[in-house]
Amino acid sequence: MSERRGRAAAFDDAGGGTVAAVGLVAAVVMTLGLVAPIVGVSVARHRAAAIADAAALAAAASAAGLVAGEPCTVAAHVVALGGGDLRSCEIDGLVATVAVSIPMIGGAVAVYSTAGPPAAVDHGAGTPIRPGISPGVGRADMV
Numbered sequence: 001m002s003e004r005r006g007r008a009a010a011f012d013d014a015g016g017g018t019v020a021a022v023g024l025v026a027a028v029v030m031t032l033g034l035v036a037p038i039v040g041v042s043v044a045r046h047r048a049a050a051i052a053d054a055a056a057l058a059a060a061a062s063a064a065g066l067v068a069g070e071p072c073t074v075a076a077h078v079v080a081l082g083g084g085d086l087r088s089c090e091i092d093g094l095v096a097t098v099a100v101s102i103p104m105i106g107g108a109v110a111v112y113s114t115a116g117p118p119a120a121v122d123h124g125a126g127t128p129i130r131p132g133i134s135p136g137v138g139r140a141d142m143v
Contacts, residue, residue, distance in 0.1 A: 059096035
């Protein structure tokens with residue numbers, strides 16, 4: 001009988017739940033470690049896009065005379081209030097294009113946005129106002 005007890009003790013699974021729980025926790029932590037940077041880039045990109053849109057709208061309003069001040073100065077002020085960096089500002093008539101970057105760990109996210117009055121001639125929905133620039137469409141890059 002003592003021989004049987006010795007064998008049963010060798011195949012005892014006491015503590016198996018602890019090992020499984022530790023493995024599950026490790027898997028969750030590793031998954032979060034992989035997903036967190038992706039979420040961080042996505043949040044920074046959306047934040048930069050919002051700041052760039054606001055800055056482009058403010059610059060276009062200034063170019064149209066609706067807001068006092070020089071368009072790129074107004075855009076720089078809006079970007080500074082949002083916590084970004086104004087990388088470029090171009091005014092072409094009443095159309096303003098700004099590029100904004102948001103610093104983050106490991107680099108920065110850069111986005112540009114264009115704003116201005118609707119085209120004088122109706123080109124149809126989705127037709128670019130200028131070649132390569134569609135209304136309300138920006139571009140994001142990791143720099």
